[in-house]
Amino acid sequence: MKKRLFSAVQPSGNLHLGNYLGALQNWVKLQDDYEAMFCVVDLHAITVPQDPAALRQKTLEIAKMYLAAGVDPAKCTLFVQSHVKEHTELAWILNTIAKVSELERMTQFKDKSQKDSKEGIGAGLLTYPVLMAADILLYDTVVVPVGKDQMQHIELARTLARRFNDTFGETFAVPECNLSKEGALIMALDDPAKKMSKSAASEYNYIALTDDAETVRKKIKKAVTDSGTEIVYSDSKPALKNLLNIYALLSDKKPEAVAGEYAGKGYADFKNDLAEVIVNFLAPFQERLKALSDEEVLKMLAAGAEKARTFASEKMVQVRTRVGFLA
Numbered sequence: 001m002k003k004r005l006f007s008a009v010q011p012s013g014n015l016h017l018g019n020y021l022g023a024l025q026n027w028v029k030l031q032d033d034y035e036a037m038f039c040v041v042d043l044h045a046i047t048v049p050q051d052p053a054a055l056r057q058k059t060l061e062i063a064k065m066y067l068a069a070g071v072d073p074a075k076c077t078l079f080v081q082s083h084v085k086e087h088t089e090l091a092w093i094l095n096t097i098a099k100v101s102e103l104e105r106m107t108q109f110k111d112k113s114q115k116d117s118k119e120g121i122g123a124g125l126l127t128y129p130v131l132m133a134a135d136i137l138l139y140d141t142v143v144v145p146v147g148k149d150q151m152q153h154i155e156l157a158r159t160l161a162r163r164f165n166d167t168f169g170e171t172f173a174v175p176e177c178n179l180s181k182e183g184a185l186i187m188a189l190d191d192p193a194k195k196m197s198k199s200a201a202s203e204y205n206y207i208a209l210t211d212d213a214e215t216v217r218k219k220i221k222k223a224v225t226d227s228g229t230e231i232v233y234s235d236s237k238p239a240l241k242n243l244l245n246i247y248a249l250l251s252d253k254k255p256e257a258v259a260g261e262y263a264g265k266g267y268a269d270f271k272n273d274l275a276e277v278i279v280n281f282l283a284p285f286q287e288r289l290k291a292l293s294d295e296e297v298l299k300m301l302a303a304g305a306e307k308a309r310t311f312a313s314e315k316m317v318q319v320r321t322r323v324g325f326l327a
């Protein structure tokens with residue numbers, strides 16, 4: 001029996017190279033070795049206000065992006081979170097063993113709640129990591145491939161699995177994080193101290209997976225670089241290090257080797273080539289994306305939800321019994 005793997009993306013904002021290199025690229029590599037489940041987490045997206053029609057469209061678009069990136073529905077289970085009601089049921093139960101203090105410590109919550117006044121934040125933003133734990137624990141997941149920004153949430157899922165098992169008896173597997181080496185945290189193009197982010201104020205922060213060639217060239221040209229002229233892979237040059245990581249991951253090379261190829265050359269040469277490496281990745285990706293019809297993807301998602309439900313409903317029978325609900 002292969003071990004279970006689970007991962008997901010929220011259908012909000014524009015998917016960018018950070019999402020691809022931190023998550024999707026890794027999923028595609030791992031889907032052969034695990035019983036993989038890839039989910040579009042629409043219940044997570046509504047922790048901030050969404051336009052209903054746009055959310056529906058975005059959910060479908062993200063599923064198409066998984067497929068265009070190489071996620072193969074013949075090898076994995078591809079589905080939408082809200083199609084499997086057990087996610088919300090388990091989230092409620094886990095909410096009763098999670099502590100408010102644990103949730104208030106989450107960096108993402110702190111960041112998001114600082115932007116708004118406390119009166120203005122939905123409770124969902126606080127309890128969101130519990131829903132994420134439910135996504136993972138529901139399927140006896142062992143491996144969760146994500147970017148570094150999600151590690152704290154995975155740690156909480158581990159805590160809740162152990163706490164539930166200690167209280168009610170062995171029920172959940174304790175999951176582990178799987179990080180892509182160089183892709184675990186892709187930084188913003190306009191500020192190497194911040195992560196590349198869907199919700200960034202400036203579009204110069206990221207390369208969206210839907211950006212056209214001219215936009216990519218413009219954004220890479222404007223990307224900040226460090227002082228000096230030499231192309232080296234070093235922590236002392238964080239902006240360049242980030243660009244080298246992107247280049248290396250998209251061309252299946254080591255970043256040090258890429259830096260070596262540019263010995264004696266300048267930033268301009270490197271940036272021109274990097275833009276072409278990105279364009280050469282995005283063009284066929286976008287072709288695949290365009291070729292997918294809504295109908296075929298909706299069919300795949302329905303089949304995926306059916307498969308996921310079979311497992312999830314069995315698991316919930318066990319959970320309900322452990323907690324003490326009448327059969």
Ligand code: TYM
Nearest residue numbers: 007008009010018019022023132146147184185186195196
């Ligand atoms: P989300 O939608 O913000 O991001 C999706 C994936 O992309 C990764 N990522 C990055 N990786 C590298 N560099 C970056 N700059 C970067 N930005 C984002 C994220 O780490 C993530 O892997 N809560 C999750 C979604 C989720 C989930 C789950 C994930 C819900 N339930 C269960 C795994 C398992 C989120 O908001 O990811």
